[in-house]
Amino acid sequence: MAGGEGGVAGQARLTRAYNLPVKIVCVGGGPAGLYFALLMKKADPAHDITVLERNRADDTFGFGVVFSDATLENFAHADPETHRAITASFFHWDDIDIHYQGQVLTSTGHGFCGMSRQVLLDILRTRGEALGVTYRFQAEVSDLTAYEDADLVVAADGVNSIVRHRHAEHFQPEIDVHRNKFVWLGTTFPFSAFTFYFRENDHGLWRVHAYRYDATHSTFIVETTEEAWLRAGLESATEDETLAYCEELFARELNGHRLLKNRSLWRSFPTVRNRRWHWKNVVLIGDAAHTAHFSIGSGTKLAMEDSIALAEALARHRDVPSALAAYDEERRLAVESTQRAAQVSLEWFEDTERYFGRLEPWQFGFSLLTRSLRVTHQNLKVRDAKFVETVDQAFAEQATIQSGVQVRAQPAPPPMFTPFRLREMVLSNRVVVSPMCQYSATDGTPGDWHLVHLGSRAVGGAGLVIAEMTDVSRDGRISPGCTGMYKPEHVAAWHRVVDFVHQTTPAKIALQLAHAGRKGSTRLLWEGIDEPLPEGNWPLISASAVPYFPHSQVPRAMDRRDMEQVRDDFARAASMAALAGFDMVELHFAHGYLLASFISPLTNRRTDDYGGSLPNRLRFPLEVFDAVRAAWPASKPISVRISAHDWAPDGATPEDALYVAAALKVHGCDIVDVSSGNMVPESRPRYGRLYQTPFADRIRQEVGIPTMTVGAISTYADVNSILAAGRADLCVLARAHLYDPYWTRHAAREQGYDLPWPDQYVLVKSFAPRGT
Numbered sequence: 001m002a003g004g005e006g007g008v009a010g011q012a013r014l015t016r017a018y019n020l021p022v023k024i025v026c027v028g029g030g031p032a033g034l035y036f037a038l039l040m041k042k043a044d045p046a047h048d049i050t051v052l053e054r055n056r057a058d059d060t061f062g063f064g065v066v067f068s069d070a071t072l073e074n075f076a077h078a079d080p081e082t083h084r085a086i087t088a089s090f091f092h093w094d095d096i097d098i099h100y101q102g103q104v105l106t107s108t109g110h111g112f113c114g115m116s117r118q119v120l121l122d123i124l125r126t127r128g129e130a131l132g133v134t135y136r137f138q139a140e141v142s143d144l145t146a147y148e149d150a151d152l153v154v155a156a157d158g159v160n161s162i163v164r165h166r167h168a169e170h171f172q173p174e175i176d177v178h179r180n181k182f183v184w185l186g187t188t189f190p191f192s193a194f195t196f197y198f199r200e201n202d203h204g205l206w207r208v209h210a211y212r213y214d215a216t217h218s219t220f221i222v223e224t225t226e227e228a229w230l231r232a233g234l235e236s237a238t239e240d241e242t243l244a245y246c247e248e249l250f251a252r253e254l255n256g257h258r259l260l261k262n263r264s265l266w267r268s269f270p271t272v273r274n275r276r277w278h279w280k281n282v283v284l285i286g287d288a289a290h291t292a293h294f295s296i297g298s299g300t301k302l303a304m305e306d307s308i309a310l311a312e313a314l315a316r317h318r319d320v321p322s323a324l325a326a327y328d329e330e331r332r333l334a335v336e337s338t339q340r341a342a343q344v345s346l347e348w349f350e351d352t353e354r355y356f357g358r359l360e361p362w363q364f365g366f367s368l369l370t371r372s373l374r375v376t377h378q379n380l381k382v383r384d385a386k387f388v389e390t391v392d393q394a395f396a397e398q399a400t401i402q403s404g405v406q407v408r409a410q411p412a413p414p415p416m417f418t419p420f421r422l423r424e425m426v427l428s429n430r431v432v433v434s435p436m437c438q439y440s441a442t443d444g445t446p447g448d449w450h451l452v453h454l455g456s457r458a459v460g461g462a463g464l465v466i467a468e469m470t471d472v473s474r475d476g477r478i479s480p481g482c483t484g485m486y487k488p489e490h491v492a493a494w495h496r497v498v499d500f501v502h503q504t505t506p507a508k509i510a511l512q513l514a515h516a517g518r519k520g521s522t523r524l525l526w527e528g529i530d531e532p533l534p535e536g537n538w539p540l541i542s543a544s545a546v547p548y549f550p551h552s553q554v555p556r557a558m559d560r561r562d563m564e565q566v567r568d569d570f571a572r573a574a575s576m577a578a579l580a581g582f583d584m585v586e587l588h589f590a591h592g593y594l595l596a597s598f599i600s601p602l603t604n605r606r607t608d609d610y611g612g613s614l615p616n617r618l619r620f621p622l623e624v625f626d627a628v629r630a631a632w633p634a635s636k637p638i639s640v641r642i643s644a645h646d647w648a649p650d651g652a653t654p655e656d657a658l659y660v661a662a663a664l665k666v667h668g669c670d671i672v673d674v675s676s677g678n679m680v681p682e683s684r685p686r687y688g689r690l691y692q693t694p695f696a697d698r699i700r701q702e703v704g705i706p707t708m709t710v711g712a713i714s715t716y717a718d719v720n721s722i723l724a725a726g727r728a729d730l731c732v733l734a735r736a737h738l739y740d741p742y743w744t745r746h747a748a749r750e751q752g753y754d755l756p757w758p759d760q761y762v763l764v765k766s767f768a769p770r771g772t
């Protein structure tokens with residue numbers, strides 16, 4: 001038998017010795033159910049395995065499926081026979097073609113293959129038949145009572161799983177139905193590359209995802225917004241009417257070829273998640289357990305990899321419940337990671353109007369290719385160096401125009417090493433040290449720690465260093481250790497830091513000005529974050545008299561006099577910052593501090609002109625902005641750090657952030673630094689790599705103001721990708737700079753970019769760093 005061939009089979013020989021299930025029922029004969037059945041039968045021919053499928057053997061919906069080269073390797077390991085048959089039937093391609101505004105951008109090196117879903121199912125079923133799996137077609141399963149004697153029931157019944165639905169209280173499904181409409185069509189047009197079309201008509205913007213899956217056929221998925229779909233009258237369209245509409249729309253692209261239907265109904269994509277994938281002896285796999293999105297072509301891959309993982313877990317565990325628990329635990333990470341990639345990818349297609357027509361073709365293409373965060377500037381370079389060279393060149397040309405500084409290097413430098421201008425401040429590169437409180441000042445005066453902390457990060461190569469949240473009054477401090485700009489000696493102490501940065505490095509330095517509001521009078525970071533001081537407290541003010549924690553000090557709701565005082569304190573601090581020589585000031589409108597407490601509906605309960613609607617809530621922060629703008633030199637820029645999301649029920653939303661950014665733009669703000677969260681203790685941000693970048697991207701495209709992005713950025717690959725795709729103008733890194741003050745230097749070295757060292761350090765050029 002085939003059991004000696006490695007992978008699942010090799011390990012699964014142990015199963016009989018451990019008395020593992022012998023009676024297995026698979027509900028659903030899609031890729032997940034068929035593959036699992038054959039893997040288990042191969043592992044042990046004594047298993048009694050039945051697949052129940054509602055359709056006939058030769059019925060199938062859809063056309064082709066795609067696999068990456070990496071997925072095929074997993075298949076080779078699990079079952080060489082099916083792998084051989086699959087690879088003999090697929091159509092392989094390396095190129096992605098993006099058709100955009102009359103141009104075609106081609107990127108190569110992507111290594112995918114497409115095959116007919118019907119052929120795949122036939123291969124899996126034929127192999128299962130040879131191994132002895134029993135199939136019952138046209139067998140509709142409506143509940144599991146008939147299968148109570150089974151040792152294991154595998155719910156592989158797809159996205160609308162009846163098993164999941166019947167036992168929802170145990171699996172706890174969460175189904176998120178997305179905005180766009182799509183239809184899965186076929187065509188006889190043989191695409192030579194994975195092809196994206198973007199076509200605008202009177203009804204809206206239409207996206208096509210097309211790829212060839214055999215010698216004569218391609219999949220052709222048409223996607224659009226619900227509004228465009230309704231305008232086109234497609235909500236009541238028959239399959240033939242859909243075909244006619246799409247054939248006319250894409251007549252030029254199809255070049256005389258027809259579109260094909262196969263239960264081609266318009267749908268909205270559902271993202272399926274389940275808190276648990278197993279209950280007693282029942283387990284969910286494939287689309288029944290989770291979906292990804294057709295834009296990353298991972299549904300069939302995930303389904304078949306689930307089958308492999310489940311078969312392996314059963315091979316390793318003595319009883320079904322422990323095997324199912326292990327499967328759930330081990331497989332979840334990989335699935336969730338793919339679902340995160342799918343989420344950002346589907347959002348890109350939901351928001352394509354944001355980029356369409358705004359981005360130049362090269363940037364639109366780069367943004368599309370890097371949408372899921374899986375493909376970065378770095379690995380795209382490995383796949384297709386020429387494409388990335390073109391992107392870098394175009395980006396450098398844009399930077400030359402924007403900054404007025406000629407980028408001379410040839411080939412063009414990585415995007416992070418291009419200049420950027422805000423008023424008369426020109427940054428030599430796009431890496432920014434995020435403001436980070438050091439809690440090490442004495443009555444607001446920065447000392448040696450600040451000189452070394454900020455100085456070493458400027459020596460470390462960042463284009464801009466933003467000094468920590470510095471308070472405009474003594475009572476505006478977060479803690480007794482916070483820096484300030486409220487006493488004459490503060491100017492001199494900051495001047496020392498600024499002079500060091502200016503005299504010894506090309507970096508620019510900014511000061512973040514703030515008032516802590518209700519989050520003031522608290523302990524140093526390492527003594528209890530946001531926790532009130534046990535003694536020596538000072539009075540607090542805020543938009544409303546609402547404490548941060550129930551046990552925090554209650555702030556006084558500000559009256560007009562308080563507002564004037566705070567406004568004047570900000571303006572005075574800005575004048576002092578100018579005297580200290582700072583290149584830019586950043587106003588802190590985020591993280592729950594005083595000005596943020598006005599903007600968020602969670603902390604602003606006022607009933608006067610400064611509460612209620614968003615324009616009202618923003619009124620006082622804008623007054624402060626205007627006062628600072630008047631006090632700060634016209635030649636120097638102002639940034640505002642805003643909060644794009646409160647991440648709490650009834651809190652401020654990304655849409656509110658668009659309004660805030662647009663208002664700031666009108667008032668003369670030069671750049672917004674887009675952060676989120678920390679408004680209220682209940683805030684639950686969805687953390688993850690680059691989790692705040694979509695907010696910066698949206699503001700940059702829709703408001704048309706430069707943005708800085710911050711939050712979980714740690715690699716130069718991500719920095720270059722964000723910049724080249726136009727998601728932000730500058731990348732701000734906080735903890736990465738605590739870990740490595742020379743982050744930018746190290747990034748330059750790894751990319752082979754020559755970032756000049758200070759004279760004192762020139763001999764480092766002859767030093768070869770080695771790993772441990």
Ligand SMILES: Cc1cc2nc3c(=O)[nH]c(=O)nc-3n(C[C@H](O)[C@H](O)[C@H](O)COP(=O)(O)OP(=O)(O)OC[C@H]3O[C@@H](n4cnc5c(N)ncnc54)[C@H](O)[C@@H]3O)c2cc1C
Nearest residue numbers: 028030031032054066141157158184286287294299300303
């Ligand atoms: C537009 C579109 C494009 C896609 N493109 C790709 C792609 O390019 N690449 C890719 O990898 N994936 C793609 N997918 C996803 C892919 O089709 C699924 O993710 C994959 O088929 C999941 O396999 P599965 O076995 O879990 O579910 P399914 O393939 O849905 O199989 C479930 C089976 O269970 C049967 N069934 C359901 N209920 C019952 C019942 N009560 N009783 C008996 N039988 C039942 C169904 O008839 C079906 O045969 C795409 C999906 C869509 C919608």
Ligand SMILES: Cc1cc2nc3c(=O)[nH]c(=O)nc-3n(C[C@H](O)[C@H](O)[C@H](O)COP(=O)(O)O)c2cc1C
Nearest residue numbers: 434435436437468469710711712713733734735736
């Ligand atoms: C030690 C520390 C102090 C911080 N102090 C400030 C601050 O003074 N002002 C501010 O706006 N954000 C502050 N932050 C938040 C960071 O600037 C940044 O927004 C956050 O850490 C996310 O970026 P990261 O993922 O690169 O760390 C601080 C973060 C850290 C780790």
